[in-house]
Amino acid sequence: MSLNESLDALRAKMTSEAAGAYEEVLQRLDPRLLAENALKPGDVMPNFELPNAEGKMVSSLELLSHGTLVVTFYRGSWCPYCMLTLQALDLILAPVPGQQASLVALSPETGGRARFVKDKYNLRFELLADVDNAVASMFGVLVRLPPLYRQRLLSQGIESETLHGRKGWFIPVPSTFVVARNGTVAHAEIHVDYTRRTELDTLPLVLRALRQYS
């Protein structure tokens, strides 16, 4: 089953309560504005340095020195759509010797949750803790989860302060950026609708094109 088929199947199982919260997200977030605010092809990616799942610091400069960098933001370990996407990305962009592209996935979750996700799904790429959303805000993909959604998570015992060490429910919009070796953004995808990742299938093509021109 392809990623989008899996996501469709998951969305088909959405309860009416979840659907209300989902509609609110779509209503609240303006895809046009988000695309305007976020990094765009041609922009220079800001450098960053974040802890990985193993408690080591990973720097974007170091990653770029090996080649193309794919930076993907996911909402958190509580988001089943994000978990499916991470697993799909692992297959799409599995580290191949000589491929010269690295993938990092960022979420604001702290307290060892990156390790938990990485181990649970046997992911082979770096999961970074974007502490206080510093990188998401520099990439222009930071949003606040709307009230219905926050309430729904709270009723399941899922709380911002526990997950992020911060109140407020600020999270990144699911998004993926392909950054060329010189630090310039080559490709950007912002998924306001968190249940869909329609364009991810094109990533290998983007990477191949970048390799040809680099």
Added chain:
Amino acid sequence: MDLPQIGYFIVLSRVLNFTHAARECKITQPALSRAIKRLEWELGGDLLLRERSLTQLTEFGRAMLPLLEQVQAAADVARDEARQLQTQERAPLRLGLSPWLAFPLIGTVLREVIASVRSTEFSVSVEAEPVMRERMLRGDLDVLVGLRADTLPERFNQWQLFSTGAAVFLPRDHLLAADELIHGSRLAESVLLGASEPEALPERILSQIVRRLGRRPSTPHRASNWETSLQLVRSGLGLGLGLSCWPTPPELVARGLADRLPDYEVVVETIAGRPQSRAVSTFVKLARASAWMNPANVP
């Protein structure tokens, strides 16, 4: 939301005047109004009350302000780090540690800070939290790892690392060691070890026990840190009060309390808005990202 929008709102919340704020932000007033409107729509509430001559923060605006300031501060730190990445600036890290916290992971985090920021020069102080908070305000310490206090002085940033339960430490062959959980009433008949500082952890646990028992168990002996306290337990001078996250020496056992006491939160603190070296921001990030407890327990 984007960082300029957040910045505009922060300026506006300070000057409370659209004309002045627009001038300070170097944008036109209609552009400022549009940016604030967009932020309000996304956050789901009015941030400001706009009256003809008066602009005021709404209750929602007051609630959102510190959260948005934190977003801006985090981005500022990240930008500053990116700048420091290019240089080899001296990176001091003056760390304060609570005398009642024992965690091997601190060593792991410090090792990684040094591996990542080669110019790190660190020092570790172990003193009571109120003393160290004073030192932080004076600029003598950069960061504190300690127990959450009931009240925190202004200007402090605080993040929870983990929370952990109270535990009683006792010799393996002690009568009470057979119980999985110890009832407060049984502690009333034992000698417990207190602490030299009235606000220290064992005293805080004791006051909870006293609240439930209605009287204070005998505490003739006091220690000033967790290691001394456990040493006294080993010498048979009393039962130690501490945290279930402490490493237990082989000749001792740790038991929880049957009368469920509140958990204690371990936090990391810095002074808000103070410029910090890359070693400090790296330490805070690593500390917050780490699984202090068993990762299997992470929800």
